[in-house]
Amino acid sequence: MSDKKQSRIRRHRKVAYSLLSLLVLTLVLPLIPYAVAEKDETAGKVFNPGTELWRDVRQRDRDVIGTTQMKSVDAGVLINEYGETWRHFRMQQLVPYGAALMGIVLSIILLFYLLRGPLRLQEEPSGKKIERFTVFERTVHWFTVAIFWLLALTGLILLYGRFVLIPILGADGFGITASACKEAHNLFGPTFLVALVLLFLTFVKDNIYARGDMLWLLKGGGMLGGGHVSAGRFNAGEKIWFWIAIIGGLVLSVTGLILVFSILGQSREIMGLSHVLHGIVALVVISVSFGHIYLGTAGVEGTLGSMTTGYVDEAWAKSHHDRWYAEVKAAEDGSDKIVDEPGLATEGKS
Amino acid sequence: MFKHLVDGIFWDIALWVFTIGVLWRILSIFLVGNKKDLSVARTTGMTGAIAANISRFFPRSEMQSRTRLHVIAGYMFHLGLFALLFFAAPHILFVESQTGLSWPAMPYWAFIVTAQLAFVGLLLLWIHRVMDPVTRLISSADDHVGSILTFIVMLTGCMALLEGFEGLRVLHRFTVELLMVYFPFSRLMHAFMFIPSRAFTGAWFGRRGVKA
Amino acid sequence: MSEALELGINALRGQMDTRAMSYFSSCVRCGICAEACLFYTETGDARYTPIYKTEPLRKLWKREYTFWGKLASKMGLLKPMTESDLSDWEELVYDGCSMCSRCSMVCPVGVDIAYLIRKAKEGLSAAGFSPADLxxxxxxxxxxxxxxxxxxxxxxxxxxxxxxxxxxxxxxxxxxxxxxxxxxxxxxxxxxxxxxxxxxxxxxxxxxxxxxxxxxxxxxxxxxxxxxxxxxxxxxxxxxxxxxxxxxxxxxxxxxxxxxxxxxxxxxxxxxxxxxxxxxxxxxxxxxxxQGRLKTKGYTEERLSYHDPCNAGRRGGVLDQPRNLLKMVAPNFVELPESGDMNWCCGGGGGVSSNERANPLRLKVFDAKKRQLDAAKPEGLVTACSNCRHMLEDGLEHNHMYDVELLGVTELIAEHLVDGDEA
The missing domain is CATH 3.40.50 (Rossmann fold)
Structure with missing residues (x-):
């Protein structure tokens, strides 16, 4: 008994230390660029007549717009000062913080896996299978997955390629890769909106806030302390991920369309802002998706089957989604949905 | 080096394998022959054969609710692919350089839209193939290779869209050559064989007075 | 190679023709045929997919009539056909198919799947893998x-x-x-x-x-x-x-x-x-x-529907005639949904009705018919096939649908006949 208790205390201590060290890392990592950046002590102290001219050209102080025969948005701007701000943000903030975010999420997942391990079923698998996702639902899910990762990978290459790929491919090789990725990213972009609409329509009805979701969240979904937490077809965590995906996806789609269709009359500032949002949201959604992938595969025993064959074991349904399980059993055609051989059973058609 | 092969000997080989392969495949099917139907027909089989070749483009209303995904995704993919294959500006230029024939290309925006339709259709069809127990059971490696190869050809085509890098064009052409070599030996042959198949079925039912 | 297998394969070889080869070369494995088949829609069992029932014939075609198949079997890469390639299909082909041809009507590339299943049956029966009852x-x-x-x-x-x-x-x-x-x-x-x-x-x-x-x-x-x-x-x-x-x-x-x-x-x-x-x-x-020689008198007030026998209708072209006759005597005639050349089979065609082993499956797939009847709610169901009539009787009984009366067209006409002398 005491052995068990001690090991639990040890485990809790390990978790606490890990979380603490992660917190420290999170706070320290963003400071690295500041520490590394060179400080120019002489800036602004010596008068330089060129600076005045330069300041005028950049229209920094005054809101002077030049005139030109050309008729297009921002045609009167000689040098877009805002572009420099944007470039600075991209190189100094988006790139390092984004990498840090993804790295931290991955580390948390790895730590969690090492310390807590996969969540096991609370009872032996019964062998009886219950339909969790229909053919159509699974098709929509994987369709979204395919397009999301095509976009994510090409997007990450465009953002991080110069650091990761140039050393491997060389500048010319990366040039080709980047061009290919840009074309593919732009072309696939709008199709993500199709996936998003399908995803929304297919899953929204079970992702509305319901009673018990808050309790689930307060208990941490049963992931930290163990013990059973009641949930419907989707638990609060899944619902949050759904809305992150939908709202994040919507932001990505809208900002992406603004960036692709540069002919609609939007100004550079709108474009720059779109890019900033696009980058931040993309990195957040990608990071959260790591957690989703972990929980759907190695993290929770018996979950993957729900998205491959469409079926989960009865025991899985009971321990993770007890209220949903009760609903299915109580339904009129409930007996049709609980079967022995999943591959050969009735599948709902849309 | 690779570029010369792809633009030269590889292309020649692919073209020959495709042409001879398809012709040989069709010939080998028709050389076997059918037994003559000795029954007295209600109407000629020819009418039925032609009618079925048209009517099978339109799904039966009774099937709509059960095959919506097949039909919508199927049409998105096939129409998109056709438009890309025959009306993309670089393709027409290529045909012109080879044969001197030319016809109007679709505008750039239409190209983008059709490419997206084709991609969405192909992805949905292939994922559905893997997800639905029916198609999973009846699909073989051939079906997956065909789908993935087509996807890669389309993807490399889109990646070369900027037409700024010779390497991307060569990559696209190389994957096309792979597809052409694979074509005659695979289910991709349906692109030609659906016509006689519909004709046989249409004629058989047509002789009996049934519109198939 | 066992004797049974050899007999079966020889019979299958004898079935190969341009039409079958054209069909196998066209099929893209889309699975739409399954959605038309009552044995799949009512059981959800993917093995009842119509085109899957033709596997014995397709395997032979692949081995002996295609480039890769011939090459691979010569090099020993393709496993030779075994007895189970035939015997495993007995239940699918004889119990799980009523040869109704509904699948043949919906194939987008135009494959007449029933035609191929009929050919596969030749191989199975030659090898001795047919239901004992049949x-x-x-x-x-x-x-x-x-x-x-x-x-x-x-x-x-x-x-x-x-x-x-x-x-x-x-x-x-x-x-x-x-x-x-x-x-x-x-x-x-x-x-x-x-x-x-x-x-x-x-x-x-x-x-x-x-x-x-x-x-x-x-x-x-x-x-x-x-x-x-x-x-x-x-x-x-x-x-x-x-x-x-x-x-x-x-x-x-x-x-x-x-x-x-x-x-x-x-x-x-x-x-x-x-x-x-x-x-x-x-x-x-x-x-x-x-020709004006057949005359009827009086009407039946009953709400009648017509069940198209698959073979007479879809596969035989007798679709309008029974309707013309019924309309002579039944003004309240109502079509079943999905009738005519897309009618759902009674479940007992193609020898299924003679195969006692298949009874539970046959009664299960009768649900397709039940859905049609529940939608149209006829008081009487008329058909022009005695086998269909037996099967409908059985299915209605099984589902306790006692208020649907079963009739044959010929008898119905005879009941309302104007006698030669009267005219």
Whole structure:
């Protein structure tokens, strides 16, 4: 008994230390660029007549717009000062913080896996299978997955390629890769909106806030302390991920369309802002998706089957989604949905 | 080096394998022959054969609710692919350089839209193939290779869209050559064989007075 | 290679033709055929996908008729066909398919899947992988002339009862009659009123007709088994009788596969054109209606629907005639949803009804029919196939649907007949 208790205390201590060290890392990592950046002590102290001219050209102080025969948005701007701000943000903030975010999420997942391990079923698998996702639902899910990762990978290459790929491919090789990725990213972009609409329509009805979701969240979904937490077809965590995906996806789609269709009359500032949002949201959604992938595969025993064959074991349904399980059993055609051989059973058609 | 092969000997080989392969495949099917139907027909089989070749483009209303995904995704993919294959500006230029024939290309925006339709259709069809127990059971490696190869050809085509890098064009052409070599030996042959198949079925039912 | 396997493979080889090869080269494995098949839609079991039932034939085609197949089998990369490639398909092909051809109507590349399943049956039956019940029925058909063991004595007794009931003579073995009427054993045993009804109608319309005591069976177990030799033998008997009696037109009774067999397949089984015309009894009655010879009086107020027998309708082209006839007497006629050439099968075609082993599955897939009936809510269901009628009876009973009455078109017309004398 005491052995068990001690090991639990040890485990809790390990978790606490890990979380603490992660917190420290999170706070320290963003400071690295500041520490590394060179400080120019002489800036602004010596008068330089060129600076005045330069300041005028950049229209920094005054809101002077030049005139030109050309008729297009921002045609009167000689040098877009805002572009420099944007470039600075991209190189100094988006790139390092984004990498840090993804790295931290991955580390948390790895730590969690090492310390807590996969969540096991609370009872032996019964062998009886219950339909969790229909053919159509699974098709929509994987369709979204395919397009999301095509976009994510090409997007990450465009953002991080110069650091990761140039050393491997060389500048010319990366040039080709980047061009290919840009074309593919732009072309696939709008199709993500199709996936998003399908995803929304297919899953929204079970992702509305319901009673018990808050309790689930307060208990941490049963992931930290163990013990059973009641949930419907989707638990609060899944619902949050759904809305992150939908709202994040919507932001990505809208900002992406603004960036692709540069002919609609939007100004550079709108474009720059779109890019900033696009980058931040993309990195957040990608990071959260790591957690989703972990929980759907190695993290929770018996979950993957729900998205491959469409079926989960009865025991899985009971321990993770007890209220949903009760609903299915109580339904009129409930007996049709609980079967022995999943591959050969009735599948709902849309 | 690779570029010369792809633009030269590889292309020649692919073209020959495709042409001879398809012709040989069709010939080998028709050389076997059918037994003559000795029954007295209600109407000629020819009418039925032609009618079925048209009517099978339109799904039966009774099937709509059960095959919506097949039909919508199927049409998105096939129409998109056709438009890309025959009306993309670089393709027409290529045909012109080879044969001197030319016809109007679709505008750039239409190209983008059709490419997206084709991609969405192909992805949905292939994922559905893997997800639905029916198609999973009846699909073989051939079906997956065909789908993935087509996807890669389309993807490399889109990646070369900027037409700024010779390497991307060569990559696209190389994957096309792979597809052409694979074509005659695979289910991709349906692109030609659906016509006689519909004709046989249409004629058989047509002789009996049934519109198939 | 076992003897059974060799026999099966040889039979399959004999089935390969341009049409089948064209079909296999067109199929893109889209799975739409499954969505049309009642054995899949009602069970959800993917193995009942129509095109999957043709696997024995497709495997042979792949091995021996395609480039990669030939190459791979020469190099030993492709496993040779085994007995289980045939035996494992027995249940799918014989119990899980009623040869209704609904799948053939919906294939986007135009594959007539039923045509391929019919060919696969030839291989299975040659190898001996057919249901024992069906094999026994085939033996009875061969030996006695009726798959149900109905003899000419039974026929004679039935005829006498019908003559007594109608007060009309039923002609037997009349030399030079215009029409020779065939019967199915199921009709003689289950719905003998058909004979009396015909006697009434033919008397009223002045038709010269006859039955044959030598050979009366219209059904063909050889077709259901997939045994063309037996099928040809049974067809030859009809031809012999018709030639002996100098018959101009042979009438197929209310039976689906009997009609497609004698009307469409018979000349191909025996390898020469038939020396007579063939009509389905629905076609004959509709002709008489058109000529103004068939007249009815009175109506039935019942809400009637028509169940298209797959073989007579979808595979035989008898779709409008029974409807024309029904509309003469049933003003409240209502179509079932998905009727006509897309009608759902009763579940008992293609020999399934003779195969007791398949009964639970057959009653399960009757749910498709039940859905149609629940939607149209007819008071009476009329059909033109005695086998369908038996199967519908069974299915309605199984589902406790006691308020749907079952009728045959011919009897319904006979009930409302205007007598020759009255006119």
């Amino acid at each position: 094999v026994a029925a085939g033996e009875r058909a061969d030996r006695i002339g009726s798959p149900m063991g109905v003899t000419s004595h039974t026929l004679n007794a039935t005829i006498r009862v019908q003559e007594k009931e109608t007060g009309l003579p039923v002609p037997l073995d009349v030399q030079g009659a215009e029409y020779l009427v065939l019967l199915s054993s199921g009709e003689i045993a289950g719905f003998p009123e058909f004979i009396g009804s015909l006697a009434k109608i033919f008397k009223a319309t002045g038709i010269s007709w006859t039955l044959s005591s030598e050979y009366f069976e219209a059904t063909n177990t050889g077709v259901q088994l997939g045994n063309s030799k037996l099928a040809a033998k049974l067809v030859e008997r009809i031809v012999t009788v018709a030639e002996k009696l100098d018959i101009k037109t042979v009438v197929s009774p209310e039976c689906g596969h009997a009609y497609t067999t004698i009307r469409w397949d018979a000349p191909n089984f025996i390898g020469r054109p038939l020396p007579f015309n063939v009509v389905h009894v629905m076609e004959l009655l509709d002709q008489l209606r058109q």
